[in-house]
Amino acid sequence: MSTLTKVTPYANEPFTNFSLDENKQAMEAAIAKVKSELGQEYPLYIGSEKVVTEAKIKSINPGNVDEVIGYVSKANQALAEKAMVAALETFESWKRVHVRKRAEYLFKAAALMRERKHEFSALMILESGKNYVEADVDTAEAIDFIEFYAREIIRLSEINETGPLTKIAGEDNKISYIPLGVGVIIPPWNFPLAICVGMTTAAVVSGNTVLLKPASTTPIIAHKFVALMREVGLPDGVINFIPGSGAEVGDYLTTHPKTRFISFTGSKEVGLRINKLAADTVPGQIWIKRVVAEMGGKDGIIVDETADLDAAASAIVASAFGFQGQKCSAGSRAVIVESVYDQVVEKVAALTKQLQIGLPENNFAAGPVIDKTSYERILEYIEIGKQEGILLAGGEKAEGNGYYIQPTVFGNVSGKARIMQEEIFGPVLAIAKAKDWQEAIAIYNDTEFGLTGAYFSTDEERIAEALETVHCGNLYINRKCTGALVGVHPFGGFNMSGTDSKAGGYDYLLLFTQAKLTSRKI
Incomplete structure (x- = not known):
């Protein structure tokens, strides 16, 4: 029997550190x-x-x-x-x-x-x-x-x-x-x-x-x-x-x-x-x-007033705009408790505006969407979003000889709005306001999908309730809702997110x- 086929302890492949010149x-x-x-x-x-x-x-x-x-x-x-x-x-x-x-x-x-x-x-x-x-x-x-x-x-x-x-x-x-x-x-x-x-x-x-x-x-x-x-x-x-x-x-x-x-x-x-x-x-x-x-999914991040707001804002932006939002796990929705809503929205908008757009081979943070069909569909959703919420960042095509769209954020969006309900599969984030953490969970659950979600809080009782009632296949606490690791986060969702x-x-x-x-x- 080959030594390769011995079942050794499994370890995930390490990621490359591109801050090092040699890499x-x-x-x-x-x-x-x-x-x-x-x-x-x-x-x-x-x-x-x-x-x-x-x-x-x-x-x-x-x-x-x-x-x-x-x-x-x-x-x-x-x-x-x-x-x-x-x-x-x-x-x-x-x-x-x-x-x-x-x-x-x-x-x-x-x-x-x-x-x-x-x-x-x-x-x-x-x-x-x-x-x-x-x-x-x-x-x-x-x-x-x-x-x-x-x-x-x-x-x-x-x-x-x-x-x-x-x-x-x-x-x-x-x-x-x-x-x-x-x-x-x-x-x-x-x-x-x-x-x-x-x-x-x-x-x-x-x-x-x-x-x-x-x-x-x-x-x-x-x-x-x-x-x-x-x-x-x-x-x-x-x-x-x-x-x-x-x-x-x-x-x-x-x-x-x-x-x-x-x-x-x-x-x-x-x-x-x-x-x-x-x-x-x-x-x-x-x-x-x-x-x-x-x-697919219409995934979201919930933030209550006890959360680390800087960590939550960073996770929202990373989840929404990693690979231009073209992930079934992408956090295309955020639901923020109203007492900290303005603070979180300000942080999210500022971080989004810092994302630089350009050629992937030059390693820009934001690149193109996949093809012309996706490009045109996403731009149509952005126009819908301008009628359904307040534009906080982006909202337009971006320069470049490709399918570039500005990372876009809408605030004050109703939980029933199309951009909160329909999978856009692009760099578009919709943010809703909730009166309290229970309503935030209810808004999150009001979707036909159920793939990934995240809940930011430091209150253990609330976290315990979220673990029980937030309805999705992969729920993360105090971290982004993308980035499942093989063997660590088995991946798959409920409802119209699949089997x-x-x-x-x-x-x-x-x-x-x-x-x-x-x-x-x-």
Whole structure:
């Protein structure tokens, strides 16, 4: 047995300190390397084949729209079917590979990604518009997911050795966690490496084969991950890389009779559509398809009059505007108790106005939003916000040859306002005033979502009540509502935020397996 597959204590990948010159220079060198490779063409991976298509997805830099990152071959339904056939065939052998061997591929991939950490981050900086820290955290999380799930599948495989079943005389009873089959992986563009890697590796290390359909705005970082998995020797057909149209390829695979599960992260609207399509059985289907969905949020931070107001204001700004608010965990709402409302709002507005906007490759605090569609939608919401609240900061387009928007803050917003209720997914923060901390919690809970939240207070009785009654999957006390760590903060939400799948948690792999009980008379 390889020493790599020994289950050592898990530790999260450290983040890079870019205040150190050597680290900053290393990232600049990685960006230069990635820039030297721009404009290339990237194939599909179907079984053992590299497939080049005439139709291409053009990936551009959202911070400099004249810069083409590359061209990715685009799958159609015929190629999706070909990939399904390859995945089905490979599943028959892959499911029999010992779990420690499957985990070994992941350990090798984590080690290789760690060696090339800045290179992966640099590609994200250019393709998705993240600054140095946001990209570095994304890559670190990807490494964490790979390591964590490799250890988790080993733990699950050994669960019988700890004797979880009740013993009875005359029988030998065991429970084992076996793979489901072929799954469709549909990751988002906002964590184009970490979530893509986490969803994919969880499925394959559990013994499944997958069809990976990455987001059309960030397909090249996904391709780079798949190429790395092929480099470490993962058998052909375990991961089939088929970027393409959601309406054409996504719907086709979601309704396919041989699709066993769909793992999705993205918008509420698309997630609900997938759930509906997957629920309908079709001829040749012999199972109920499993849907694992993380769909978004309208997350918020509550601040009462006992809180550390400086810490609360810093957390509100960090939660609202990290990666331009393009996180399902982003704190796009704040609810402040009226006795400290003016103080907190003044601090938030001042901190927001200090955020400098510019090219991600130059490591500005605020960069572009992902594409023209998002840009136009967010600007429309800002105009709505001007009718629903008082503009305190931002509110306009920002300069630059890309999709730049000023970080925007609205105050005195009603809890029922659209900008308090609808997911904007951009650099827009709405602040509401509450008469007291109980009303603040009620305003926070008045949403169809329930992903993340934070409560700032120094009153232990209030904190205890908040822990009980603030309705979200991930609640943080006296810290920002973004930045979940693998194995530390299992991530997933309630209501329209999805299936509360708890990615990075100790029960996540159960979603990609089924428990088989065997009983033998002795």
